[in-house]
Amino acid sequence: xxxxxxxxxxxxxxxxxxxxxxxxxxxxxxxxxxxxxxxxxxxxxxxxxxxxxxxxxxxxxxxxxxxxxxxxxxxxxxxxxxxxxxxxxxxxxxxxxxxxxxxxxxxxxxxxxxxxxxxxxxxxxxxxxxxxxxxxxxxxxxxxxxxxxxxxxxxxxxxxxxxxxxxxxxxxxxxxxxxxxxxxxxxxxxxxxxxxxxxxxxxxxxxxxxxxxxxxxxxxxxxxxxxxxxxxxxxxxxxxxxxxxxxxxxxxxxxxxxxxxxxxxxxxxxxxxxxxxxxxxxxxxxxxxxxxxxxxxxxxxxxxxxxxxxxxxxxxxxxxxxxxxxxxxxxxxxxxxxxxxxxxxxxxxxxxxxxxxxxxxxxxxxxxxxxxxxxxxxxxxxxxxxxxxxxxxxxxxxx
Amino acid sequence: xxxxxxxxxxxxxxxxxxxxxxxxxxxxxxxxxxxxxxxxxxxxxxxxxxxxxxxxxxxxxxxxxxxxxxxxxxxxxxxxxxxxxxxxxxxxxxxxxxxxxxxxxxxxxxxxxxxxxxxxxxxxxxxxxxxxxxxxxxxxxxxxxxxxxxxxxxxxxxxxxxxxxxxxxxxxxxxxxxxxxxxxxxxxxxxxxxxxxxxxxxxxxxxxxxxxxxxxxxxxxxxxxxxxxxxxxxxxxxxxxxxxxxxxxxxxxxxxxxxxx
Ligand SMILES: Cc1ncc(COP(=O)(O)O)c(C=O)c1O
Numbered sequence: 001x002x003x004x005x006x007x008x009x010x011x012x013x014x015x016x017x018x019x020x021x022x023x024x025x026x027x028x029x030x031x032x033x034x035x036x037x038x039x040x041x042x043x044x045x046x047x048x049x050x051x052x053x054x055x056x057x058x059x060x061x062x063x064x065x066x067x068x069x070x071x072x073x074x075x076x077x078x079x080x081x082x083x084x085x086x087x088x089x090x091x092x093x094x095x096x097x098x099x100x101x102x103x104x105x106x107x108x109x110x111x112x113x114x115x116x117x118x119x120x121x122x123x124x125x126x127x128x129x130x131x132x133x134x135x136x137x138x139x140x141x142x143x144x145x146x147x148x149x150x151x152x153x154x155x156x157x158x159x160x161x162x163x164x165x166x167x168x169x170x171x172x173x174x175x176x177x178x179x180x181x182x183x184x185x186x187x188x189x190x191x192x193x194x195x196x197x198x199x200x201x202x203x204x205x206x207x208x209x210x211x212x213x214x215x216x217x218x219x220x221x222x223x224x225x226x227x228x229x230x231x232x233x234x235x236x237x238x239x240x241x242x243x244x245x246x247x248x249x250x251x252x253x254x255x256x257x258x259x260x261x262x263x264x265x266x267x268x269x270x271x272x273x274x275x276x277x278x279x280x281x282x283x284x285x286x287x288x289x290x291x292x293x294x295x296x297x298x299x300x301x302x303x304x305x306x307x308x309x310x311x312x313x314x315x316x317x318x319x320x321x322x323x324x325x326x327x328x329x330x331x332x333x334x335x336x337x338x339x340x341x342x343x344x345x346x347x348x349x350x351x352x353x354x355x356x357x358x359x360x361x362x363x364x365x366x367x368x369x370x371x372x373x374x375x376x377x378x379x380x381x382x383x384x385x386x387x388x389x390x391x392x393x394x395x396x397x398x399x
Numbered sequence: 400x401x402x403x404x405x406x407x408x409x410x411x412x413x414x415x416x417x418x419x420x421x422x423x424x425x426x427x428x429x430x431x432x433x434x435x436x437x438x439x440x441x442x443x444x445x446x447x448x449x450x451x452x453x454x455x456x457x458x459x460x461x462x463x464x465x466x467x468x469x470x471x472x473x474x475x476x477x478x479x480x481x482x483x484x485x486x487x488x489x490x491x492x493x494x495x496x497x498x499x500x501x502x503x504x505x506x507x508x509x510x511x512x513x514x515x516x517x518x519x520x521x522x523x524x525x526x527x528x529x530x531x532x533x534x535x536x537x538x539x540x541x542x543x544x545x546x547x548x549x550x551x552x553x554x555x556x557x558x559x560x561x562x563x564x565x566x567x568x569x570x571x572x573x574x575x576x577x578x579x580x581x582x583x584x585x586x587x588x589x590x591x592x593x594x595x596x597x598x599x600x601x602x603x604x605x606x607x608x609x610x611x612x613x614x615x616x617x618x619x620x621x622x623x624x625x626x627x628x629x630x631x632x633x634x635x636x637x638x639x640x641x642x643x644x645x646x647x648x649x650x651x652x653x654x655x656x657x658x659x660x
Contacts, residue, residue, distance in 0.1 A: 020499050020526045022455040024551040024576055027558070166461060167451065176452050183455065184577035186553060283500045283526070284452060296473045297504030298451040 011200025013320035019199035020283040021179075028186045033201045035106055040208070045105065052097045053212070056130065057087045059094075060216045063224070063377075068347040069364070076230060076370035078363055080380045081217045083241065084352060088123045090382030091213060091241045096123035096192060098209035100131050103190035110134040110189040114178040116143055116171030116237070117308035117355065118150025119382055120194030125159035135159040138177040140169040143307045150386050168301045171237075171311045175285050195238025196315035199286030203243075203315050210244025217377060218248040225375060231256045231366045234379035235359040236276065236329065237308045239315035241381040246327060256328070259318065260362035262304035263331035271303040274331040275314045276322050289316040305334040305390065306354030308382075330365075332358040338394055340364060341384065353382035354390065400492040400520045400545055400568040403442055404603040404624055412620040414442025415656060416605055417648075418496070418629035420463040421446050421480055422472030424641045429477075431645040433484040436491065439652035442625050443492035445523070448477040450498035455525040457580030459630040463637065474501045474510065478517040485518035494521040494547060494568070502535065511538045521545030521568045529562050536565060545569075552576050552588040556595055563600035569625065572596055574608045581631040582609035585618060593623050613655050628655065 011017050011033075019029055039045045053059040062085065066078040083091040096113075103111060111133050115121030121137040128135035137154055141163050144151050154161050167173040175197075182191040196206040214232075221229055232249050234242035236259040249255045264272035272278075272292075279290035282297055292300045292312040304310040321327040332340075337354060340361035344350050352360055356379070363378040370376070384391065392398075407414055417436050421429045429446070436444045449464030449472060456464070474497060481493050495514060502510045502524065514522065522544055527535065529548065539546040545568030550559050553576055563570055574589035575582065589606060596604050606619060607627030619626055632651055640647035 018531055019528065020531055021528065022525050022551070022573075023528050023549045023562075024455075024553050024573060026528045026530075027553045027555060166465075172452060176454060179454050180457075180578050184575075186576060282503055283498075286454070286526070288503075291500075293500070293504065295504065296475075297498075297501040298468060 013317045014323060016288050016316035016319040017200055017203060018288050019286055020288065021199045021286045022183055024183045025186050029199055029201065031106065035102065036201055036205055039102055039105055045101070049098055049101055052101065053094065057093045057097060058085060059212065061085050063217060063220055066348050069343060070367065072343065072347055073364050073367045075367040076374035076376045077372065078367050079229070079375060079377045080350070081213060081245065081377060082380055083213060084350070084356065084380050084383035088119070088126050089385065090119040090123065090353065091210060091244065092120040092123040092194060093126065094212055094244070095194070095206050095209045095240060096120065096127040099190070099192040099205070100124065100127040100133060103192070104131055104133060106190065108188055108190040110136070110185065111192050112136045112138065112178050112181045112189055113192045114138050114171065114174040114194060116174065116310060117306065117353070118143065118147035118154070118386060119308060121159070121161070122150050122153050122157070124192050125154040125157035128159065129157045136181065137161050138164050138174040138181065140164045140171060140174045142169040143171065143174070146390055147307055147386055148389070170302070170307065172299065179285065195240040196243045196317060197238040197285060197287060197313060203287065203317055206240050207243045207247060207317065210240050211247040213241065213244040213379060214246060214248030217245065221377065227375070228252050228255050229375040229377040230370070231258060231376045233258045233260060233359050233363040233366060233376060235309065235355050235381060236261045236314060236318060237311055237355060239318045241379050243315060243317055245379040250326060257326065258362055258366060259327055259329040260332045260358040261329060262306065262309035262358060263333040264303040264305070265334060267331055270300070272331065273302040273304045273310050273312065275312060276318060276329040277331045281319070284313045287316045289313050289319040290322070305337060305394070306358065308353070308355040309358065330362050332361045336361040338391070341391065342395065350380070351384040352380055353384045354387045356381045400443065403492050404569065407442070412616060413623050414625040415616065416443045416445055416625050416627045417441055417632055417652065418445040418447055418627060420460065420467050420633060421448055421477040422467035422470045423463040424466070424636060424644050426470040426472065428644040429480040430484045430487055432648050433489045434487060435645050435648040435652065437489045439649065439656055441491055441652065443494060445494050445496050445627060445629070446477060446481060448472065448474050448495060448497035448501055450501055453498060455578055457578040457630060459581070459633045459637065460579045463633045474505045478513050478519065481519050482517035492520040493518060494523055495519050496523040496525070499524050499527045507535055508538055511542045511544050515542050515544050519544065521547050523547045523549065523571055525549060529558070529565065547571050549573055550592065550596060552592050556599065559596055560599040563596065563602055566600070566602050569603040569605050570596055570600065571627070572604050572606045572623065574606050574610070577608070579608050579630050581611040581634060585609070585615055590622060616655060
């Protein structure tokens, strides 16, 4: 089904995608591209992957009806796909387990990864601990500060966390540092990218490992509701949980798909990470996509209250889905994100990640004014324990 | 560019192609530095136009690039400086090296056109491998700008052959599996790569990444036609060149190129 979306050349989504990388890693990308379909057609590999996802990560995840939030908003029913209940607390584990298994199959002994919020780093460190591979995680100094808990967790799992002090000291710098490490150690090292970004075949690989979210939710929903949801919402950083959620519904023309990216402190002030809303096409970290960049092609600093959305680019498939208008992308401010987070805590007893709270905020606006028999399905990509310090600083009235 | 390689005496060692981050240490140092390259007898010059998020560069090139961007360097300005170097008598081949996104933002056709009219002879784009370079290569070919491809120790022979068939000017041979940065020795994988490239093409080979001085130059005699010196020169400029970039460059190249006899 998704093959129809991958237009013209392999690795392209319309004009977007490709592999803009140093020659040194091209052979490794070719090896990966060759290995993926072989692995994905190998029943033993698929069984192993399924085993880890169910017995270790905790799949399938439930769907929760957010009844009190629905009542408060006064419109369509809001349902949550509970990726926050997975082992390590976010959807990132789906991708990390799959890629580490793949790396082991390819005979690689060392893993490098980048991380922003630390969720992907923790997921990768966890998968490496469980499968016995060496793990090095690159993280911006600013992110190490705001996600200190996850830094410690990664170290507990035996990973080496390397601080990145270049540039804005966030996810974009960590990504470049991880790629540079991979360039230097490509013979024994696999780069476990954390989102549906980077050079081909990563955006396809990450999507295929994350699409379990939407596949489960669609089947589960059809059984419960005897209908498809009217709206499906997910937050978009690099876009892995969103593409994982959307892929199952892309062919359902009546299902409205909504991506929520970070408007930060506003779209006009420049302190945001809304690459789809206000970015322009260019290449970053190996892919052609929408970027926050100046007229000369230099990448601009970004801001979001959530480290996981604080990235100047976005997965190339989202760039294509924006242009083709199949998905609508909204920008949610830091303030609306925090407000949605508080509501979900107080009305449902669920503490969502700051990233996921962008999706909750977008879902609330989508649900408002709709009929009560309509359904808005939200991907709750992760839990908010990692964000407690940031939330506390922003919501001081609770002490 | 072909004549620059062809006119070297048959048993001379490799020619030297120094690299400069345009706009570093100061925005308008570029032309003076290029003139030193010419005076020192360099084979060609590589002009790096910095990008905020480089993938193939080590710490030295990254920090010089950051400073140059803060100084106001852009691709357009880099081309103007090349043109100004030509007006000041610089006659050695000039090769621009930059990330694809800068060329994308500038416009591919406009870039090649402006480069040729600024007296630039070639372009190297480290994040534009064979599969992605078709469009730019076609424009380069029609307007007469050399497209210099890179090959690395990880590149298989079949791919080296394919890459070299598309090359004009010379082939950039990456000496290490890694990023830019000065290193102690030229390792066996560099020699192996140079041999594999020679078996695929008669095109001149320039070895880059890690070349730092006279000892490297001597050790590469007969192994390649040119060496590219980047991080070692930038390190020396970073440490000593802020006051007088031109004389720092002159001293560095003198030590590297002076006939020891
Ligand atoms: C809980 C959670 N949701 C979402 C994201 C954003 O990533 P993506 O857009 O790839 O899903 C992150 C990234 O760290 C995350 O931790």
